[in-house]
Amino acid sequence: MSENYEDVIIGLETHIQLSNLKTKFFCGCNSNYYGKEPNSHVCAGCLGFPGILPSINKKAIEFATRLALALECKINKFFYFFRKQYYYPDMARNFQLTLYNKLGGKAFADGGIVPIKINGIKKNIQLNRIHLEEDPARLVHKGSIKSSPYTLVDFNRSGIALIEIVTDPVITSPVEAREYLNQLKSIVQYTGISDLNIEGTCRVDANISIKGSARVEVKNINSFKEVERALKWEIQRHRHAIKRGKIIIQETRGWDEKRRITFEMRKKEFEEDYRYFPEQDLPIIEIDDNFIDNIKKEMPEMPSERMKRFQKECNLSEFDAEILVLDKDMADFFEEGISSEKSFGSEEYKQYCNWLMGDLSRWLNDNSKSITETKLTPKILVDLINTINNGKITGKIAKTLVDDMMKGIEIQEILKKSGKQRISDENRITKVVREVIEENPKIVEDTKKNPKAIQALIGKCMAKTKGQLDPEITKEILLKLIK
Numbered sequence: 001m002s003e004n005y006e007d008v009i010i011g012l013e014t015h016i017q018l019s020n021l022k023t024k025f026f027c028g029c030n031s032n033y034y035g036k037e038p039n040s041h042v043c044a045g046c047l048g049f050p051g052i053l054p055s056i057n058k059k060a061i062e063f064a065t066r067l068a069l070a071l072e073c074k075i076n077k078f079f080y081f082f083r084k085q086y087y088y089p090d091m092a093r094n095f096q097l098t099l100y101n102k103l104g105g106k107a108f109a110d111g112g113i114v115p116i117k118i119n120g121i122k123k124n125i126q127l128n129r130i131h132l133e134e135d136p137a138r139l140v141h142k143g144s145i146k147s148s149p150y151t152l153v154d155f156n157r158s159g160i161a162l163i164e165i166v167t168d169p170v171i172t173s174p175v176e177a178r179e180y181l182n183q184l185k186s187i188v189q190y191t192g193i194s195d196l197n198i199e200g201t202c203r204v205d206a207n208i209s210i211k212g213s214a215r216v217e218v219k220n221i222n223s224f225k226e227v228e229r230a231l232k233w234e235i236q237r238h239r240h241a242i243k244r245g246k247i248i249i250q251e252t253r254g255w256d257e258k259r260r261i262t263f264e265m266r267k268k269e270f271e272e273d274y275r276y277f278p279e280q281d282l283p284i285i286e287i288d289d290n291f292i293d294n295i296k297k298e299m300p301e302m303p304s305e306r307m308k309r310f311q312k313e314c315n316l317s318e319f320d321a322e323i324l325v326l327d328k329d330m331a332d333f334f335e336e337g338i339s340s341e342k343s344f345g346s347e348e349y350k351q352y353c354n355w356l357m358g359d360l361s362r363w364l365n366d367n368s369k370s371i372t373e374t375k376l377t378p379k380i381l382v383d384l385i386n387t388i389n390n391g392k393i394t395g396k397i398a399k400t401l402v403d404d405m406m407k408g409i410e411i412q413e414i415l416k417k418s419g420k421q422r423i424s425d426e427n428r429i430t431k432v433v434r435e436v437i438e439e440n441p442k443i444v445e446d447t448k449k450n451p452k453a454i455q456a457l458i459g460k461c462m463a464k465t466k467g468q469l470d471p472e473i474t475k476e477i478l479l480k481l482i483k
């Protein structure tokens with residue numbers, strides 16, 4: 001059943017850790033805390049001790065500028081931080097340092113767009129603003145938050161620089177939300193400010209309402225697939241409630257991934273609850289054109305530019321190029337492979353792309369891995385394509401090599417070990433063909449009336465050799481001997 005989403009209004013707030021910074025936002029602690037011992041990356045500053053003054057990480061401002069340029073936002077030339085006050089175990093100082101676009105404050109940048117495409121239809125998702133703020137500490141529970149007998153606090157995350165990307169309420173379906181997030185992730189990957197393959201580097205808050213009804217926020221969803229699921233659930237929940245004459249209340253909900261339902265967290269706080277006021281321990285930050293120009297000059301290539309280049313230089317179709325560039329690691333892999341083999345031309349580029357997007361992507365999906373988490377090298381795929389093209393193996397056999405290729409084993413080695421080389425030696429083929437003719441007199445008889453029956457005999461030859469015979473030569477020899 002296809003849902004009708006005409007009355008649905010969705011806005012997304014995506015929080016991305018600037019994981020490629022070396023240090024935290026307002027202190028010198030190492031920001032690479034992923035998988036490290038809890039509370040090992042901390043200092044008096046990010047533990048909230050009194051009297052410690054923050055100092056700002058300039059690189060964080062550079063990274064934000066890079067993203068703002070990539071998203072075509074309008075960068076504000078001066079801004080200052082606010083204290084957002086709340087009392088909670090994850091917030092050692094009892095306030096969070098953040099930008100705020102009210103009370104005279106400004107976002108880091110306003111506007112911007114993320115282009116998406118669904119079923120061939122293009123749309124620009126309009127952004128409202130991008131913000132900078134610090135991440136609170138991480139609360140760890142045993143089992144679920146509801147049943148855990150205690151809460152542990154890990155301050156390694158406290159003070160990590162976050163960038164928040166806020167859309168206008170212009171997203172009209174859960175599928176559109178997911179596609180927007182995929183494209184945003186791609187752009188962020190290309191800017192090099194964050195490695196979104198690391199778990200926990202990206203969290204999404206989704207605002208959703210049915211036209212004429214109150215807005216509900218679903219907080220802290222960890223994956224794009226879950227965002228889509230949570231939105232679908234919420235739309236259903238709102239529709240049921242409205243049908244039964246109930247009123248949707250404005251509130252903040254959580255998403256339970258296991259049970260796949262949202263649950264009530266708290267009634268929506270209002271902004272005045274946070275008692276925002278300007279941070280006096282940090283200066284007003286001014287950005288001049290020179291600063292922006294320097295970052296512009298060093299901007300890495302963006303996915304849309306790379307797509308056009310792949311179309312032009314490698315003769316890839318728009319469709320292929322578009323999918324290929326989405327994952328930067330995949331596109332890097334493609335580029336390294338095809339440029340290492342001088343004999344490759346358009347045909348081979350297409351083959352290389354097809355392998356990456358087809359069998360290899362399928363394997364990665366099935367095993368929930370990214371290409372950089374395997375030992376496959378661009379050169380192994382080059383060798384595979386050369387081995388297919390010079391007739392040493394059939395495409396069908398090639399598909400059976402993927403497991404070993406992912407372990408980083410060279411093609412020649414796999415073939416030597418498994419004996420899967422294609423057989424094109426006429427004497428060996430003739431021997432197999434003779435056996436098959438002898439064992440299947442009825443099919444041989446059939447081929448005299450119906451030439452298509454030859455396929456059945458080719459199939460029998462293949463079955464005897466696990467598909468290693470060269471099909472063309474086998475067919476020739478069969479025809480010759482039957483005559």
Ligand SMILES: [Zn+2]
Nearest residue numbers: 027029043046
């Ligand atoms: Zn620190």
